[in-house]
Amino acid sequence: MKTKPLTISVKMAEIMGVFLPLAETVRRANQLLDLSRFFSWFDDYILGIILLIAVYLVKTRKNNSI
Numbered sequence: 790m791k792t793k794p795l796t797i798s799v800k801m802a803e804i805m806g807v808f809l810p811l812a813e814t815v816r817r818a819n820q821l822l823d824l825s826r827f828f829s830w831f832d833d834y835i836l837g838i839i840l841l842i843a844v845y846l847v848k849t850r851k852n853n854s855i
Contacts, residue, residue: 806840
């Protein structure tokens with residue numbers, strides 16, 4: 790990676806990409822089987838996946854990822 794701010798941003802994205810889904814699972818553990826509240830907690834899983842994909846793209850230096 791080219792700069793220190795980019796390195797810090799990638800590390801933060803890694804941490805939040807793992808932490809958000811885990812924290813949401815713990816926070817809504819009593820609602821996981823309630824399908825009417827599925828989208829209330831599943832959006833954090835999508836956000837975590839997007840953050841981890843961005844980290845992967847930056848670390849492998851794909852075009853237009855930086």
